[in-house]
Amino acid sequence: MRGWGVVPALDWSDAGQMAGPTLNDGVVRLRQWEIADARWYAVTAAHDDLIQRFATESPTLTAEQVRAAIVELANTADSAGFVICDADSGERLGNIGLRHAGGVGLASYWLAASARGRGAATRALRLLSDWAFECLALDELQLWTHAENSASRRVAERAGFVRCPALDQRRQVKAGVWDTVAYRLPAPTDRSGLSSGCQSTAHIVVP
Numbered sequence: 001m002r003g004w005g006v007v008p009a010l011d012w013s014d015a016g017q018m019a020g021p022t023l024n025d026g027v028v029r030l031r032q033w034e035i036a037d038a039r040w041y042a043v044t045a046a047h048d049d050l051i052q053r054f055a056t057e058s059p060t061l062t063a064e065q066v067r068a069a070i071v072e073l074a075n076t077a078d079s080a081g082f083v084i085c086d087a088d089s090g091e092r093l094g095n096i097g098l099r100h101a102g103g104v105g106l107a108s109y110w111l112a113a114s115a116r117g118r119g120a121a122t123r124a125l126r127l128l129s130d131w132a133f134e135c136l137a138l139d140e141l142q143l144w145t146h147a148e149n150s151a152s153r154r155v156a157e158r159a160g161f162v163r164c165p166a167l168d169q170r171r172q173v174k175a176g177v178w179d180t181v182a183y184r185l186p187a188p189t190d191r192s193g194l195s196s197g198c199q200s201t202a203h204i205v206v207p
């Protein structure tokens with residue numbers, strides 16, 4: 001079994017052409033970030049009103065910064081990130097990733113505006129969750145959203161996360177203070193039904 005923690009370190013020359021494995025439910029596919037995705041990520045994250053309102057992405061994010069993040073995260077054992085793609089066309093739809101420590105992972109995600117409203121984020125979160133429980137052997141996933149972020153709250157609920165008010169916080173995010181609500185998803189007691197195949201991965205920017 002190979003998980004994120006045993007992926008060999010990559011350098012710049014590797015990072016431009018990472019043909020790593022993917023997670024796929026037949027509708028969306030999660031694949032590794034590549035250097036060639038950096039401009040798309042930066043333009044999408046920095047200029048989308050909803051991402052700027054509800055995600056921690058900087059409004060001044062540049063492709064150069066994303067390139068550096070791709071390389072850095074490829075060498076970071078406690079983070080993973082994927083491009084959410086259309087399973088058929090390969091079109092980029094969004095970003096999903098997690099950071100983990102002590103058996104607990106913190107998930108986050110966003111979709112490009114054109115990809116919203118068809119359940120892609122829910123599918124991606126389910127794929128990520130199954131992979132994290134099976135291949136990283138995490139005990140629990142958590143996520144938090146702005147309290148007013150109804151779409152993200154529905155995504156969390158549809159992916160099986162449950163509200164955890166004890167973890168709610170006021171957070172300093174960018175130029176403001178956000179009231180955030182927390183969700184958690186414990187690992188299934190029987191992980192044998194998960195079918196990620198423990199494909200190795202690496203990378204990127206977790207908003």
Ligand SMILES: CC(C)(COP(=O)(O)OP(=O)(O)OC[C@H]1O[C@@H](n2cnc3c(N)ncnc32)[C@H](O)[C@@H]1OP(=O)(O)O)[C@@H](O)C(=O)NCCC(=O)NCCS
Pocket residue numbers: 050051054055108109110111112115116117118119120121122144145146149150151152154155158
């Ligand atoms: C959160 C996000 C990924 C959800 O995208 P999505 O998968 O397209 O979600 P949908 O549009 O299918 O909506 C999911 C659910 O929320 C509901 N919803 C969507 N927008 C809503 C709104 N403004 N108010 C209330 N409910 C809303 C949908 O009806 C759907 O509910 P349903 O399952 O009962 O039909 C997307 O909105 C996004 O990228 N937002 C900006 C970044 C962000 O918020 N990231 C999360 C940070 S925690």
